[in-house]
Each structure stands twice: as structure tokens, then as C-alpha cells.
Amino acid sequence: DTEVTQTPKHLVMGMTNKKSLKCEQHMGHRAMYWYKQKAKKPPELMFVYSYEKLSINESVPSRFSPECPNSSLLNLHLHALQPEDSALYLCASSQAGTGAREKLFFGSGTQLSVL
Amino acid sequence: GENVEQHPSTLSVQEGDSAVIKCTYSDSASNYFPWYKQELGKRPQLIIDIRSNVGEKKDQRIAVTLNKTAKHFSLHITETQPEDSAVYFCAASWPTGGFKTIFGAGTRLFVKA
Numbered sequence: 001d002t003e004v005t006q007t008p009k010h011l012v013m014g015m016t017n018k019k020s021l022k023c024e025q026h027m028g029h030r031a032m033y034w035y036k037q038k039a040k041k042p043p044e045l046m047f048v049y050s051y052e053k054l055s056i057n058e059s060v061p062s063r064f065s066p067e068c069p070n071s072s073l074l075n076l077h078l079h080a081l082q083p084e085d086s087a088l089y090l091c092a093s094s095q096a097g098t099g100a101r102e103k104l105f106f107g108s109g110t111q112l113s114v115l
Numbered sequence: 116g117e118n119v120e121q122h123p124s125t126l127s128v129q130e131g132d133s134a135v136i137k138c139t140y141s142d143s144a145s146n147y148f149p150w151y152k153q154e155l156g157k158r159p160q161l162i163i164d165i166r167s168n169v170g171e172k173k174d175q176r177i178a179v180t181l182n183k184t185a186k187h188f189s190l191h192i193t194e195t196q197p198e199d200s201a202v203y204f205c206a207a208s209w210p211t212g213g214f215k216t217i218f219g220a221g222t223r224l225f226v227k228a
Contacts, residue, residue, distance in 0.1 A: 031213035042204050042218035043159060048211075055212025090158065094214055102147040102214045106158040 006091050006107035014115055015081060021110045023074040023091030030096040032074040033104065034066060037088040049074060050096050081114045088112070117142045119207050121219030129227050134192045136222045138205035141186070145207035147214070148181060148188045153221075154201045162203075163190070195226045 004025045013019050023032065031050045035043035048056035049068040063085075065077040074091055091107040118141040128134050140148075146167040151159035165172045165179045165188065172179050176195075181188040192199055202223050208216040 033213065033216075040221075042221050045215065045217065048213040048215065050213040053212075056215060096213055102208050102210070102216075103149070103161060103164065104214075104216060106160075108158050 004091055004093055004105050004107035006089075006110055008110055009108065010111045010113075012113045012115060013078065013081065015083070017081075018077070018079045020078065021076040021089055021091075021112075023076075023093075023107055024072055025093040025105070026072055027093065027105065028071075028095075029093035029105070030071055031094045032068060033092040033094075034074070034076050035090040035092060035106075037090055037109070039087075043090055047076075078112075081112075083114050086112055086114045117207070117215070117217050119205060119217050119219040121205050121222060123222060124220065125223045125225070127225040127227065128195050130195060130197060132195055134190075134195050134199070134224055134226075136190045136203055136205065136224075137187065138189070138207075138219050139185075139187050140207040140217075142207065142209065143186070144209040146210070147208040148179070149206050149208065149216070150177075150179060150190050151204045151206065151218075152201045153204065159204060192224075195224075197226050197228050200224055200226045 007022045034046040037043045046060045047066045052068045063080050067075040088109045090109045092104040121138045149164040152162045153159045176193045178191045202221045204221050205219040208214045
């Protein structure tokens with residue numbers, strides 16, 4: 001299984017809602033990532049988890065809260081978002097540690113619209 | 116801070132011609148340089164990558180070169196086809212509890228039949 005699965009594929013939420021994005025992989029990867037991609041822009045790194053521990057937080061607002069409950073799952077909890085947070089949210093995974101393990105495997109993304 | 120610059124932002128070529136996209140990176144700790152192709156509405160897909168201990172790598176019509184001293188790397192696509200039309204992103208990556216990967220701004224490639 002070389003897939004990274006993200007749900008839901010599309011999400012529309014109001015600014016007062018709480019929702020969660022989910023990501024799952026069964027490749028035995030121990031590093032997982034959240035990226036945000038606005039239209040016609042590159043993916044922008046938000047969070048990195050390595051061995052289920054948060055290793056990088058790119059100064060993301062607290063209305064985005066990541067969680068890595070186990071080595072296969074990654075969640076992104078959303079609360080009190082702003083319309084400018086509307087974007088494609090991409091999850092990715094890779095092997096961790098040293099050596100040739102850098103290749104990112106991306107999920108198909110969740111297209112988020114905040115009204 | 117870390118930065119990856121990519122040029123050109125748009126590239127239009129005739130089918131069969133070659134296309135070249137160039138990138139520069141700022142952090143000398145970068146040791147892995149992937150290139151991604153992203154079609155509209157799809158996820159980024161890795162098309163080729165190169166590590167810092169290699170100067171050139173080729174895979175059929177695609178090649179990548181790396182000049183570590185100058186911090187430059189380039190993507191070369193030969194014999195372009197209409198299905199090569201997409202947005203291409205270069206990226207630079209380095210290990211830091213997982214890997215930190217920073218993307219260039221992207222190049223929109225149009226291949227005219």
C-alpha cells in the first residue's frame with residue numbers, strides 16, 4: 001500500500017465551526033506532514049511529526065491544532081477559522097531518520113472553504 | 116531564512132522542444148532536491164529527485180542537474196508533449212526531525228501541439 005488517504009475530500013465550514021481533517025498511511029512511515037496550498041501557489045509547510053512527536057511548527061495560528069494519535073494517523077483540528085484559511089490542505093508522509101528517506105508521499109488533499 | 120527561488124513562472128514551448136526550469140536555494144544544509152508535477156486539482160507528484168552528492172540524474176526525457184557550490188539546480192524536459200503541461204515545483208529538503216521541504220513558487224508549463 002503506497003497510498004496516503006485524506007478525508008474528507010471537500011469541506012465547507014463556518015467561522016464558528018469545529019472540524020477535523022484526517023490522514024492515514026500504512027507504509028510504515030514515521031514522519032508525517034501537513035501542508036497548506038492556496039490556488040496558484042506552492043505547498044506551504046505547516047507541521048511535521050517525527051515518531052509521533054511534533055518536530056516542526058511553522059508559526060501556524062493556534063486555530064489549527066495537529067494531532068498524531070499513532071504512527072499511521074494524522075489529524076488537523078480546525079476551530080474558529082477565517083475565510084483566508086480556505087485552501088487545499090495536503091497531508092504527506094515519509095520515512096524518518098537518516099539515509100535516503102526523504103521522499104514525500106502526498107495525499108489527494110482536502111479542499112477547505114471557510115464561509 | 117530558508118528560501119527557494121524558481122524561474123520562469125510561466126513557460127510556453129512547442130511540442131517536441133525542450134523546457135528548462137531553474138531554481139536556487141539558500142540553506143546550505145539542503146541535501147535533497149525533488150521536483151514535483153502538479154496537474155489542476157491533483158496532488159503534487161514526484162517526477163525526479165537528486166541528492167547533494169550527485170551532479171546529474173536522468174530518467175527518460177527528464178533530467179536534473181545540481182551545482183552545489185552555486186546552490187543551483189535545474190530541470191530539463193526534452194521532446195516535450197502536450198501531457199507535460201502542468202505546474203512544476205522544485206523543492207529543497209534537509210533532515211530535521213523528519214524532513215523540512217521548502218517549495219519554489221512553481222512554473223506553469225504550456226506545451227503547444
